[in-house]
Every structure is written in structure tokens, then in C-alpha cells.
Amino acid sequence: MTVQIGVIGCGMMGLDHVRTLTAAVSGAGVAAVFDADEERAARAASAAGGARVHTDPVELVRDAGVDAVVVASPDQTHEEFAMACVEAGKPVLCEKPLATTSEACWRVVEAEMCGGRRLVQVGYMRRFDPAYLEMKRVFDSGEIGDALMLHSVHRNVDYPPSLPASALVTATGVHDIDIARWLLREEIVSATVHTPRPSGRVRPDFQDPQFLVLQTEGGVLIDVEIFVNAQYGYDVRGELVGERGSVSLVPPAAVSTRRAGMEGQAVAPDFRPRFQDAYRAELQAWVDACAVGETCGASAWDGYTSAAVAEACLRSLSSGRTAPVEVKPRPTLYTESAT
Ligand SMILES: NC(=O)C1=CN([C@@H]2O[C@H](COP(=O)(O)OP(=O)(O)OC[C@H]3O[C@@H](n4cnc5c(N)ncnc54)[C@H](O)[C@@H]3O)[C@@H](O)[C@H]2O)C=CC1
Numbered sequence: 451m452t453v454q455i456g457v458i459g460c461g462m463m464g465l466d467h468v469r470t471l472t473a474a475v476s477g478a479g480v481a482a483v484f485d486a487d488e489e490r491a492a493r494a495a496s497a498a499g500g501a502r503v504h505t506d507p508v509e510l511v512r513d514a515g516v517d518a519v520v521v522a523s524p525d526q527t528h529e530e531f532a533m534a535c536v537e538a539g540k541p542v543l544c545e546k547p548l549a550t551t552s553e554a555c556w557r558v559v560e561a562e563m564c565g566g567r568r569l570v571q572v573g574y575m576r577r578f579d580p581a582y583l584e585m586k587r588v589f590d591s592g593e594i595g596d597a598l599m600l601h602s603v604h605r606n607v608d609y610p611p612s613l614p615a616s617a618l619v620t621a622t623g624v625h626d627i628d629i630a631r632w633l634l635r636e637e638i639v640s641a642t643v644h645t646p647r648p649s650g651r652v653r654p655d656f657q658d659p660q661f662l663v664l665q666t667e668g669g670v671l672i673d674v675e676i677f678v679n680a681q682y683g684y685d686v687r688g689e690l691v692g693e694r695g696s697v698s699l700v701p702p703a704a705v706s707t708r709r710a711g712m713e714g715q716a717v718a719p720d721f722r723p724r725f726q727d728a729y730r731a732e733l734q735a736w737v738d739a740c741a742v743g744e745t746c747g748a749s750a751w752d753g754y755t756s757a758a759v760a761e762a763c764l765r766s767l768s769s770g771r772t773a774p775v776e777v778k779p780r781p782t783l784y785t786e787s788a789t
């Protein structure tokens with residue numbers, strides 16, 4: 451069976467997903483696209499080898515020839531499109547974050563509960579990254595003992611000026627929050643945000659870098675450096691420290707070059723090359739799950755919980771104090787979190 455996919459939002463990520471689905475994912479076809487910008491929609495339709503171009507996103511969701519939907523439009527549109535998919539009973543791979551507030555994420559959770567089945571996967575692709583999967587395998591094997599600390603570094607070259615200051619946490623740090631919950635299988639209960647002197651490149655209301663200190667229910671401490679104007683490259687690092695050892699991500703470059711008295715490895719310019727294997731694996735796993743009526747990856751509950759942790763970070767940033775994470779009890783629909 452070929453899963454026929456509709457893609458809403460055909461900018462950088464949407465087009466990347468269309469290309470990956472078309473060229474590198476088996477059992478999938480991109481049947482329809484929509485973008486608020488007609489030229490982008492047309493470019494994506496052509497990259498898919500001739501997909502239908504819709505002029506209304508809800509029409510795309512209801513298209514009888516669309517089995518499942520990828521949402522890669524701006525963050526503030528995710529709730530509306532994810533809800534439309536749930537209401538239509540169609541699986542949706544919604545780019546992170548699930549919505550811009552935990553309240554909005556909860557509405558998606560409620561809609562799924564109302565329908566009695568999980569249809570939403572959130573695009574937390576690190577869960578499919580070979581390096582993070584290996585880190586999890588080592589930790590789960592017990593080799594390094596119980597977790598004590600998790601160090602995370604998340605640096606971007608620069609940041610779209612259109613994004614609000616809160617996006618450092620809600621759009622960037624959420625990846626580190628999600629991967630910490632997934633690796634440790636523990637919930638985060640409090641957040642404290644520290645801020646060094648801001649980078650000279652940022653506007654006055656924009657605190658960059660930020661340093662998050664998160665504590666889990668079991669007492670593990672997680673530190674996350676978010677620095678989105680690091681200029682030199684896209685750099686994601688991680689080290690999980692256990693009682694008997696530690697496991698770290700290593701730079702993913704295939705080669706090291708020696709030249710002019712120096713030795714070094716290239717640093718990716720952005721997330722697409724760094725996580726290309728993860729995006730492909732995420733899309734393949736989602737298509738395979740759609741084909742058999744299942745879900746995988748980060749659920750709507752995971753989307754809600756990571757948004758709640760991000761909000762605790764924002765409260766700490768404005769109060770200067772530790773903020774508790776406020777979450778509702780986990781509904782039974784989500785007692786078994788997938789992959
Ligand atoms: N998982 C990951 O690593 C990444 C995820 N993202 C997420 O993917 C989403 C898209 O980000 P980018 O591709 O970087 O942004 P982008 O700005 O390049 O693309 C967004 C596209 O959505 C279109 N659009 C705007 N309003 C729309 C609407 N109401 N309905 C349909 N289309 C609309 C725009 O015309 C544009 O083509 C965001 O939610 C972002 O947080 C982005 C980068 C990496």
C-alpha cells in the first residue's frame with residue numbers, strides 16, 4: 451500500500467520533507483500540497499513529481515486522496531491544522547512544537563481523547579537520530595548505571611528575526627526538553643533559567659544565550675545551553691552521565707581534514723544536514739505506522755508536556771526564580787508512549 455500524503459506548509463522544512471518523502475521513503479507518495487504562498491506550493495508540487503495544489507488547507511485535509519498529513523507551516527498554525535486532521539480521523543505528522551502554548555497542546559490531546567485514538571506524531575526528530583538512539587541503547591543497557599546528569603548544547607548560526615524572544619525555548623530548547631524526557635524516561639518537574647551577558651548581535655529584548663537547569667522527578671539534573679547566534683555553525687552536543695560512566699554524542703563528520711597546520715571537521719551550517727538521517731527515519735517510521743493504523747514517535751501528550759516545561763522556563767526567565775512544571779495527569783490513552 452502507498453500512503454498518500456498531503457503537506458501543509460512548503461517552506462524550508464516542508465519542501466525538505468516533500469523531497470525526502472518522494473526520493474527516500476518507501477511506501478509513500480506526496481499527493482497534495484498547500485502553502486499560503488502559491489509559488490512555494492507550486493515548487494513543492496513539482497518536487498513531488500506533480501502533486502495536486504490546494505487553495506485551502508482544510509480542503510487538503512478532507513481530500514479523499516490524502517491518507518495522512520504533514521504540517522510544516524509556522525508554529526502558530528499547528529493547532530488549527532492538527533485539530534483539523536484529528537477531526538477528519540487522519541494521521542498527522544506535525545512539526546514541533548505541537549502548538550505555541552501548553553493550553554493549545556492540551557486542546558489537541560482532548561480532541562484525540564474524544565476520538566478515542568492517537569493520530570498525532572510531533573516532529574521531534576532527534577528520537578530517530580542514529581547517535582541519540584545509540585546513546586539511549588547504551589543507557590538502557592545499564593552499562594553506565596543510573597543517570598545523574600544530562601548536558602545538552604544547542605547552537606544555531608543565527609535566528610530568523612521574525613521569531614519572538616520566547617522561541618529560544620519554545621522552538622529551540624523544546625528539542626532538548628523532549629530528548630531529555632525520552633532518554634531518561636522521567637518527567638521534568640522544575641526549571642531555572644540563567645542568563646549570561648547577551649550576545650552583542652541580538653536586539654535588546656532578545657536574551658541569547660540562555661542556560662536552562664531542569665530537574666527530573668527522580669532528581670537528575672539537566673543543563674541546556676541555548677545559543678542561537680553562535681555564528682560558526684550548527685552544533686548539537688550531549689553527554690549523559692551515569693554512576694559508572696558517561697555516553698556522549700560525537701561530532702557526526704565522516705572525515706577530518708589536516709591542512710595548513712590545522713586538523714578539523716566541518717560543522718554543519720544548519721539542522722538539515724546534521725539531522726538528515728533523523729528526518730528520513732522519522733518520516734519512514736511514520737509512513738510505516740500509518741500503513742498499519744498505528745502511531746510512533748512523540749505523541750500529542752509529549753508535545754503537551756514539552757510545552758509545559760518550556761512555559762516553566764519562560765516563567766523562571768521572567769521571575770529569576772525556579773519555576774515548577776505544571777502538567778495535568780497523563781490520560782490513559784498515552785500510558786504507553788511509543789518510540
Ligand atoms: N524538526 C526540526 O528540526 C525543524 C522544525 N521546524 C518547524 O517547521 C515549521 C516550519 O518551519 P520552516 O520551514 O523553517 O519555516 P518557513 O518559513 O521556511 O516555512 C513555512 C511555510 O509555511 C507557509 N505558511 C505561512 N502561513 C501559512 C498558513 N497559514 N498555512 C499554510 N502555510 C503557511 C509559508 O508561506 C512558508 O512557505 C515550524 O513549525 C518550525 O518550528 C523548522 C526547522 C527545523
Ligand SMILES: O=C1[C@@H](O)[C@H](O)[C@@H](O)[C@H](O)[C@H]1O
Nearest residue numbers: 546604606621622625678721
Ligand atoms: O527545530 C528547529 C528550528 O525550528 C529551530 O529554530 C532550531 O533552533 C532547531 O535546532 C531546529 O531543529
